[in-house]
Amino acid sequence: MDESADIARAVVKTTCPYCGTGCGVDVTVDGDHAKVAGDKEHPTNYGRLCVKGTALGDTVVAQGRLLYPQIRDADGVMVRRSWDEALDHVAARLQGIVDEHGRDAIAWYVSGQLLTEDYYVANKLVKGFVGTANIDTNSRLCMSSAVAGHKRAFGEDIVPVSYDDLELADLIVLVGSNTAWCHPILFQRIVREKERRPEMKIVVIDPRRTATTEMADLHLPLRAGADVRLFNGLLTYLNQHGIVDTAFIERSTSGLKEALDAAEAGGADVRAVAEQCGLDAGQLAEFYRLFAVTERVVTCFSMGVNQSSAGTDKVNAIINCHLLSGRIGKPGAGPFSLTGQPNAMGGREVGGLSNMLAAHMDLESAADRDTVQTFWSSPAIADKPGLKAVDLFDAIDEGRIKAVWIMATNPVVSLPDADKVKRALARCELVIVSDVIEKTDTTAFAHVLLPAQGWGEKDGTVTNSERCISRQRAFVAPLGEARADWWMLAEVARRWGFAAQFAYQDASDIFDEHARLSAWRNDGSRYFDIGGLAGLGTAGYDALQPVRWPVTASVEAAALQAFADGRYYHTDGRARFIATPPRAPVNPVDDEYPLVLNTGRVRDHWHTMTRTGLSATLASHIAEPYVDLHAQDALLSGVSDGTLARVSTRWGSLVARVKISGEMPRGTLFVPIHWNAQYASDARVGGLVNPVVDPVSGEPEFKHTPAKVEAFTVAWHGFVLSRDALPMETHSWWTRVTGAQFNRYELAGRDTDADWPNLARAALGANSNADWLEYEDRSAGLYRAALLVDERIEACIFVSQRSDLPSRAWLSGLFAKDVLSEPDRIGLLVGEPLEAAEDQGPTVCSCWGVGRNRIIDGIRKHGLTTVAALGEKLQCGTNCGSCVPELKVLLAQSRVAA
Ligand code: SF4
Numbered sequence: 077m078d079e080s081a082d083i084a085r086a087v088v089k090t091t092c093p094y095c096g097t098g099c100g101v102d103v104t105v106d107g108d109h110a111k112v113a114g115d116k117e118h119p120t121n122y123g124r125l126c127v128k129g130t131a132l133g134d135t136v137v138a139q140g141r142l143l144y145p146q147i148r149d150a151d152g153v154m155v156r157r158s159w160d161e162a163l164d165h166v167a168a169r170l171q172g173i174v175d176e177h178g179r180d181a182i183a184w185y186v187s188g189q190l191l192t193e194d195y196y197v198a199n200k201l202v203k204g205f206v207g208t209a210n211i212d213t214n215s216r217l218c219m220s221s222a223v224a225g226h227k228r229a230f231g232e233d234i235v236p237v238s239y240d241d242l243e244l245a246d247l248i249v250l251v252g253s254n255t256a257w258c259h260p261i262l263f264q265r266i267v268r269e270k271e272r273r274p275e276m277k278i279v280v281i282d283p284r285r286t287a288t289t290e291m292a293d294l295h296l297p298l299r300a301g302a303d304v305r306l307f308n309g310l311l312t313y314l315n316q317h318g319i320v321d322t323a324f325i326e327r328s329t330s331g332l333k334e335a336l337d338a339a340e341a342g343g344a345d346v347r348a349v350a351e352q353c354g355l356d357a358g359q360l361a362e363f364y365r366l367f368a369v370t371e372r373v374v375t376c377f378s379m380g381v382n383q384s385s386a387g388t389d390k391v392n393a394i395i396n397c398h399l400l401s402g403r404i405g406k407p408g409a410g411p412f413s414l415t416g417q418p419n420a421m422g423g424r425e426v427g428g429l430s431n432m433l434a435a436h437m438d439l440e441s442a443a444d445r446d447t448v449q450t451f452w453s454s455p456a457i458a459d460k461p462g463l464k465a466v467d468l469f470d471a472i473d474e475g476r477i478k479a480v481w482i483m484a485t486n487p488v489v490s491l492p493d494a495d496k497v498k499r500a501l502a503r504c505e506l507v508i509v510s511d512v513i514e515k516t517d518t519t520a521f522a523h524v525l526l527p528a529q530g531w532g533e534k535d536g537t538v539t540n541s542e543r544c545i546s547r548q549r550a551f552v553a554p555l556g557e558a559r560a561d562w563w564m565l566a567e568v569a570r571r572w573g574f575a576a577q578f579a580y581q582d583a584s585d586i587f588d589e590h591a592r593l594s595a596w597r598n599d600g601s602r603y604f605d606i607g608g609l610a611g612l613g614t615a616g617y618d619a620l621q622p623v624r625w626p627v628t629a630s631v632e633a634a635a636l637q638a639f640a641d642g643r644y645y646h647t648d649g650r651a652r653f654i655a656t657p658p659r660a661p662v663n664p665v666d667d668e669y670p671l672v673l674n675t676g677r678v679r680d681h682w683h684t685m686t687r688t689g690l691s692a693t694l695a696s697h698i699a700e701p702y703v704d705l706h707a708q709d710a711l712l713s714g715v716s717d718g719t720l721a722r723v724s725t726r727w728g729s730l731v732a733r734v735k736i737s738g739e740m741p742r743g744t745l746f747v748p749i750h751w752n753a754q755y756a757s758d759a760r761v762g763g764l765v766n767p768v769v770d771p772v773s774g775e776p777e778f779k780h781t782p783a784k785v786e787a788f789t790v791a792w793h794g795f796v797l798s799r800d801a802l803p804m805e806t807h808s809w810w811t812r813v814t815g816a817q818f819n820r821y822e823l824a825g826r827d828t829d830a831d832w833p834n835l836a837r838a839a840l841g842a843n844s845n846a847d848w849l850e851y852e853d854r855s856a857g858l859y860r861a862a863l864l865v866d867e868r869i870e871a872c873i874f875v876s877q878r879s880d881l882p883s884r885a886w887l888s889g890l891f892a893k894d895v896l897s898e899p900d901r902i903g904l905l906v907g908e909p910l911e912a913a914e915d916q917g918p919t920v921c922s923c924w925g926v927g928r929n930r931i932i933d934g935i936r937k938h939g940l941t942t943v944a945a946l947g948e949k950l951q952c953g954t955n956c957g958s959c960v961p962e963l964k965v966l967l968a969q970s971r972v973a974a
Pocket of ligand 1: 092093094095096097098099121124125126127128129130258259260261262
């Protein structure tokens with residue numbers, strides 16, 4: 077019996093690879109399908125999964141995988157090579173560049189998708205053996221402002237709150253966080269607690285109305301970028317009203333006067349603060365009052381705080397309020413950074429950012445460098461911070477960095493000013509990409525491609541937002557020649573003569589070294605200490621249960637509240653108030669670009685869709701890239717709901733479907749981050765985002781780029797459903813959506829004289845065994861065709877000069893049939909089903925495939941008034957619960973309509 081067969085039969089406990097909530101997952105492999113369920117014993121989710129987690133099984137497929145190493149030849153063609161050839165090439169080329177240009181001429185750009193063990197080896201190799209700190213991570217784009225804020229306030233990057241604290245809090249403040257969509261299981265924990273204790277209050281501070289705000293007692297739609305002003309106002313208010321923990325401040329903090337002076341400089345009057353924040357003064361005063369009268373307050377913050385040119389100050393403005401009121405280091409109280417990625421926290425533990433060192437040590441401290449270098453027995457150690465993400469790609473563009481190894485991330489999509497990133501990679505002498513997927517916007521620029529193991533194949537650990545370390549365990553054998561990221565790095569190290577320092581047999585060896593380093597020369601000087609997890613051995617590591625750090629050699633210290641003893645990790649043992657004078661966003665709107673572009677996630681997709689894009693279930697919620705804006709801004713811009721629009725900034729432009737959701741305040745736009753060249757012709761929002769960064773953290777300003785919107789006028793609309801993926805170059809605008817048994821392409825074009833029969837045959841393929849059903853009415857600008865093989869539909873295309881095309885839901889159903897009936901065939905030619913079929917409308921509940929129209933119909937027909945009643949009648953909302961906020965909105969809208 078071989079090892080892969082053993083893996084295939086087992087039920088494996090692992091961790092969801094998406095958001096920083098870090099849910100436990102039980103996987104059972106059944107044939108070639110991975111069945112996924114929530115892990116009932118995991119302390120994060122207790123058996124629940126959101127819709128993305130529930131659909132994880134759809135993504136464990138061979139489709140699109142990078143299967144073997146490849147090197148680009150002299151003609152620019154990628155050629156398959158053995159691992160030895162590829163790694164020899166990588167080691168020799170990198171060494172050659174270092175010899176000629178110095179160690180700072182090579183760089184790594186890694187990812188919060190890496191497991192802690194991969195992350196640890198990458199940082200050890202680069203900082204300790206290459207001797208440069210030019211290794212940064214896509215976590216720079218996500219939570220580096222939180223890291224910088226924690227370090228400024230606490231002396232170490234420590235998240236002082238756990239998920240349990242959310243259930244102990246009497247007031248939860250959610251700032252710049254659409255928690256309902258971006259951390260759904262965490263949000264469900266909050267909602268359940270609110271249902272249990274209705275007196276618990278939820279305040280959401282966000283310019284947008286979102287699924288999260290629907291559950292709030294109070295929503296403060298502040299002006300974009302005004303967060304520091306709002307929390308400075310709170311600091312002043314608390315001070316004025318005597319909500320000051322004097323004993324704690326005297327014993328455990330410093331810097332209060334400077335912070336108060338800076339806060340009061342902007343005006344101490346609530347009405348003035350409200351005006352500056354664009355808020356109703358009464359509502360702002362109510363928030364300040366709630367904070368003041370509630371002992372147990374947790375303030376959760378996420379990308380709306382971090383992704384800003386004042387991100388670090390925003391974090392510290394929040395922390396200042398908790399320090400002043402003493403609402404920290406106690407159950408149910410404290411500031412809580414919600415991390416975006418599954419292992420952003422693990423990356424922080426190993427010094428994943430270019431200005432950090434392993435085990436929470438400081439790159440700029442000679443003592444810390446000596447500790448790490450001695451422990452690693454390394455020949456050299458970086459002695460100055462490396463380049464942060466945006467600067468790193470600027471250095472590539474300018475030729476200062478000659479080689480970059482990109483691991484598990486897609487910077488051509490995700491970085492700001494992403495067209496510049498494209499240009500930089502096109503100019504770079506050597507681009508190495510290790511990834512799971514062969515064709516991404518970034519792998520297109522690779523000179524060397526290295527196949528990495530995917531979720532389900534990898535073995536290691538991740539750490540979630542509340543510092544809980546969980547095992548990610550392999551449950552399928554690696555596809556093709558995919559290998560662990562740490563193995564590739566260790567093999568390069570071996571070729572450079574460092575075999576002894578990288579002699580890992582498996583991930584448990586690396587974790588053991590990581591745990592020992594955290595405890596070495598620590599003696600309580602660093603809160604991050606997992607020395608108690610050293611020496612587990614392979615069996616102990618395999619059996620490791622979720623555990624929050626610190627775990628010292630003698631005790632699981634995390635059982636105690638962080639900072640409960642009033643001790644912080646600056647050299648004087650005190651926390652610091654930080655003065656945070658408010659700053660406006662660097663690029664203000666103007667007459668040419670009068671709107672503020674905000675970017676973020678949608679409920680059912682993750683990052684650049686390399687995984688979620690494979691799932692028909694997940695694709696059904698929001699199928700297309702869109703731009704959401706206020707109805708009046710739409711009117712002034714000459715666009716309307718459902719049409720196409722061009723969104724432009726000084727850095728780039730895209731085309732997306734207009735959505736007027738009613739959730740956007742005047743003067744702002746929202747565009748999702750997910751779509752890229754693999755899924756749409758022209759929807760990569762990273763190309764539009766200004767490359768401005770926070771001066772302390774280097775985190776880019778993803779939430780505030782001046783922009784404008786214009787109509788994108790087209791001559792025709794169309795769509796294709798096809799069992800096979802199709803080339804789309806001939807159409808001026810397209811987007812691809814994964815269906816259950818087909819690919820769907822939404823199309824639009826500006827050419828007025830398209831030869832549809834020819835284009836359809838070119839696009840759908842000339843199959844001599846195929847039957848063509850075809851209808852054209854040139855005067856009406858209509859064309860339809862379907863391709864049938866052995867009575868089964870293979871593809872169909874519908875084009876019209878008008879946008880009222882047939883229901884995709886009806887046509888999708890035909891792909892489930894082995895043989896089309898006569899009425900089906902006639903329906904294809906007529907362009908509508910002969911028998912009326914229900915049009916469910918856009919999907920709301922992805923788990924059970926329940927659409928908006930059906931829900932509204934159900935509410936009306938059956939007089940349903942609660943989510944529970946909807947679930948009983950239609951099943952929606954009864955599985956993962958991710959759609960519950962949307963169901964509540966539909967119920968509320970129906971009440972208003974009635
Ligand atoms: Fe995964 Fe959803 Fe849990 Fe996040 S909330 S870890 S996406 S299951």
